[in-house]
Amino acid sequence: MASGGADVEVGDLEQVTDALCYHGEGPVWSPTWGGLRWVDMLAGDVLTLRADGSVDRMHVGDVAAFLRPRTRGGWVVATERGLSLADDADGIPEPWFDLWDDPSVRMNDGAVDFVGRLWAGTMGYDRVPGTATLYRVDAHGSVEVVVPDATISNGIDLSPDGRLAYYDDTPTGRTDVFDVVDGELVGRRPFVAHGSGHPDGLTVDSAGNVWVALNGAGRVRCHSPAGEVLAEVELPVRLATACTFGGDDLRDLYVTTSRENLDDPEPEAGALFRVRVSVPGLPVRAFAG
Numbered sequence: 104m105a106s107g108g109a110d111v112e113v114g115d116l117e118q119v120t121d122a123l124c125y126h127g128e129g130p131v132w133s134p135t136w137g138g139l140r141w142v143d144m145l146a147g148d149v150l151t152l153r154a155d156g157s158v159d160r161m162h163v164g165d166v167a168a169f170l171r172p173r174t175r176g177g178w179v180v181a182t183e184r185g186l187s188l189a190d191d192a193d194g195i196p197e198p199w200f201d202l203w204d205d206p207s208v209r210m211n212d213g214a215v216d217f218v219g220r221l222w223a224g225t226m227g228y229d230r231v232p233g234t235a236t237l238y239r240v241d242a243h244g245s246v247e248v249v250v251p252d253a254t255i256s257n258g259i260d261l262s263p264d265g266r267l268a269y270y271d272d273t274p275t276g277r278t279d280v281f282d283v284v285d286g287e288l289v290g291r292r293p294f295v296a297h298g299s300g301h302p303d304g305l306t307v308d309s310a311g312n313v314w315v316a317l318n319g320a321g322r323v324r325c326h327s328p329a330g331e332v333l334a335e336v337e338l339p340v341r342l343a344t345a346c347t348f349g350g351d352d353l354r355d356l357y358v359t360t361s362r363e364n365l366d367d368p369e370p371e372a373g374a375l376f377r378v379r380v381s382v383p384g385l386p387v388r389a390f391a392g
């Protein structure tokens with residue numbers, strides 16, 4: 104079931120795939136690969152939705168955390184501790200470099216900024232507080248720590264003018280917002296405290312609204328730039344993990360789901376869902392490396 108507020112309307116929810124994933128995450132719409140790709144994160148697989156509705160699966164490593172197109176063609180994928188690069192859309196990515204050695208920490212969600220740098224978030228397999236980091240990686244592979252001491256570095260995205268960055272460190276129960284000044288994230292403050300569910304992936308639409316997947320609460324909630332709730336998409340499964348806009352007009356909101364660690368998953372847990380919305384998303388930003 105889906106419901107919309109005055110400024111944002113949402114249509115009926117559609118199940119796009121069977122429950123193909125153990126832990127679906129990281130949906131990205133890109134003309135580079137002709138539509139939607141997402142990950143079955145802990146299987147280390149990247150899935151591609153073809154125009155006829157079929158799904159291709161490609162194994163890229165022990166973990167496939169998130170992916171983005173590259174400006175020169177091909178794509179980048181975050182694996183367990185590093186980044187891999189492919190030169191063309193359907194090419195298998197080759198390891199580029201690892202960011203750390205510690206096997207207790209893995210990649211999680213990420214994004215690309217307006218100048219083509221990659222933001223790569225991490226988490227400890229045991230979710231030890233303070234062991235996660237948000238890194239920034241430039242086109243040449245130079246790495247900087249942007250947010251230290253997080254616990255589950257999760258969804259991150261920018262406002263349409265690039266001046267704000269919204270960020271989930273899941274166990275805080277909040278989405279926070281930073282000012283982006285000369286590419287640095289400064290002035291961190293709470294944007295929204297979510298009453299239910301765990302803030303997971305997020306995406307910002309072309310009006311600057313922030314859509315947050317609430318893992319455990321089975322919904323995606325749309326907040327205005329002022330933080331008010333404008334709309335909500337309710338899923339038939341508890342573990343809603345991430346969302347992105349796709350389709351030719353960028354008005355299809357795709358939502359990934361999971362059955363990670365569930366003893367009693369719903370039959371649809373791990374499926375991909377889609378709903379039409381009245382406000383389009385923003386085109387994907389490609390990695391410059």
Ligand SMILES: O=C1O[C@H](CS(=O)(=O)O)[C@@H](O)[C@H](O)[C@H]1O
Pocket residue numbers: 128144211212255257273301302303304318319363
């Ligand atoms: O992004 C992720 O988030 C979840 C965190 S939670 O379950 O919502 O608390 C985590 O379980 C998952 O492994 C990770 O990919």
